[in-house]
Amino acid sequence: MATSGGEPSAPVGPVPFADVDGEQLVPERRAQPEAGLGDDLADDMVSSLPSKMEVSLPMRLRLYRGFWLAEIHIATMARRASPPASPDHPLRRLNPHDCVPRAHPPDAGAGAGHPLRRLNPHQCVPFLEGLFARGQQAKLDALPSPRLMNTHMPLAMLPSAGGGGGGCRVVYICREPKDMAVSMCHYTRRVMPRVSFAETFESYCDGAKIYGPFWDHILGYWRASSATPDTVLFLRYEELLRDPAGNVRKLAQFVGLPFSEAEEEAGMVGAIVALCSLDNMRGFEANRTGYVDAQRRIPRETLFRKGVAGDWVHHMxxxxxxxxxxxxxxKFGGTGLAFK
Incomplete structure (x- = not known):
C-alpha cells in the first residue's frame, strides 16, 4: 500500500476507488490498453524473455529483472514511463479508510455508510498492475490526494525504489513463508482446483511462482525499510495479529497522522481494530458475495479464510x-530478518 500526493488541507480522503469507478472489476467493460511509442520494440523485448506457465493460475510468466511476472504486466512497464507503485494486501482490510486520514469514523452512527462496511477491500484500493495493463491508469486522476494504491510488484519495479521517489510512502506486509505458501495455494485453487498443494509448493520453493522468488521480494522491502524508514514501513502479519492496536498506531504515525489524545480517549483505535477484524469483515455482505476477480471467478469470500499464524502444520x-x-x-541469514 502507498500514499501519494501532497498533504491535504483538510481530511477529504481517501475516496474508495469503487465510488469513482464502480465498474472496475467487470471484465466486459475493460478498456483495451492504449497504444504507445515503441510498442513493437516492447513486445519484442518481452517475447525474448524466459517464460513459463504459472502452475496455479492460467497465465504466462516472464522472467524480468530476476522476478517471474505476468507477461501483460511486463509489457505494460516496458511501454510506459511510470510503472505501478506500492504494496500490499492485508492492509486493504486493516485500516486504509480510517488512518489515512480518518474521514470515515468507524463507529459513526450505525456505520452502514463506512466504505469497509459496504465495499470489499479490493474495491476501495485500486490494483495498479490491473489498471495499467488495461490502459486505465487515467482513472487514478479522479482520486483526491492522499491516494491509496495497491500492488504486488517487487520494489525494484516501483518508481519509489531506492528512496521513496515521487513522495510515495510504502507499506509492505510480510507473512511467515510456510503460511504464505499455504495461503497462496488455497487462493489459487479457486482458479485451478486440480493443482495439488505439492505442485504449488515445489514452484514456490524453486522461486518460480508469480512475483517470485519470494525471498528476493521480501528482502527488497526489508532492506529499503532499514535504509529509508521514513518512506518504507515493513510490517509482519504475525505482529499484526498479536498487537493490532499497536500496529494501527504505528501505521498512523508512519503516514503522518498520529492519533490525537482526544481520538485515543474516544476509543478510535479500538473501533478501527474491531471494524477491521477478520470475523467482522467476513460477515459483511460485500465480502460474502461477488467476485474479487470477475474474469477468473474468484469469490470475495476466498480472501477471508482463517487469518491465523501457524496453519501450515495442517498442510505440510x-x-x-x-x-x-x-x-x-x-536466503535470510545475516539480514536481521527472522520468522518466529
Whole structure:
C-alpha cells in the first residue's frame, strides 16, 4: 500500500476507488490498453524473455529483472514511463479508510455508510498492475490526494525504489513463508482446483511462482525499510495479529497522522481494530458475495479464510517444512530478518 500526493488541507480522503469507478472489476467493460511509442520494440523485448506457465493460475510468466511476472504486466512497464507503485494486501482490510486520514469514523452512527462496511477491500484500493495493463491508469486522476494504491510488484519495479521517489510512502506486509505458501495455494485453487498443494509448493520453493522468488521480494522491502524508514514501513502479519492496536498506531504515525489524545480517549483505535477484524469483515455482505476477480471467478469470500499464524502444520509434511526452513535460513541469514 502507498500514499501519494501532497498533504491535504483538510481530511477529504481517501475516496474508495469503487465510488469513482464502480465498474472496475467487470471484465466486459475493460478498456483495451492504449497504444504507445515503441510498442513493437516492447513486445519484442518481452517475447525474448524466459517464460513459463504459472502452475496455479492460467497465465504466462516472464522472467524480468530476476522476478517471474505476468507477461501483460511486463509489457505494460516496458511501454510506459511510470510503472505501478506500492504494496500490499492485508492492509486493504486493516485500516486504509480510517488512518489515512480518518474521514470515515468507524463507529459513526450505525456505520452502514463506512466504505469497509459496504465495499470489499479490493474495491476501495485500486490494483495498479490491473489498471495499467488495461490502459486505465487515467482513472487514478479522479482520486483526491492522499491516494491509496495497491500492488504486488517487487520494489525494484516501483518508481519509489531506492528512496521513496515521487513522495510515495510504502507499506509492505510480510507473512511467515510456510503460511504464505499455504495461503497462496488455497487462493489459487479457486482458479485451478486440480493443482495439488505439492505442485504449488515445489514452484514456490524453486522461486518460480508469480512475483517470485519470494525471498528476493521480501528482502527488497526489508532492506529499503532499514535504509529509508521514513518512506518504507515493513510490517509482519504475525505482529499484526498479536498487537493490532499497536500496529494501527504505528501505521498512523508512519503516514503522518498520529492519533490525537482526544481520538485515543474516544476509543478510535479500538473501533478501527474491531471494524477491521477478520470475523467482522467476513460477515459483511460485500465480502460474502461477488467476485474479487470477475474474469477468473474468484469469490470475495476466498480472501477471508482463517487469518491465523501457524496453519501450515495442517498442510505440510515435516520434510516440506524443513525444506522451506532451510531455504529461509540460507536466503535470510545475516539480514536481521527472522520468522518466529
Amino acid at each position: 509434511t515435516p520434510e516440506m517444512a524443513r525444506r522451506l526452513d532451510d531455504i529461509v535460513a540460507d
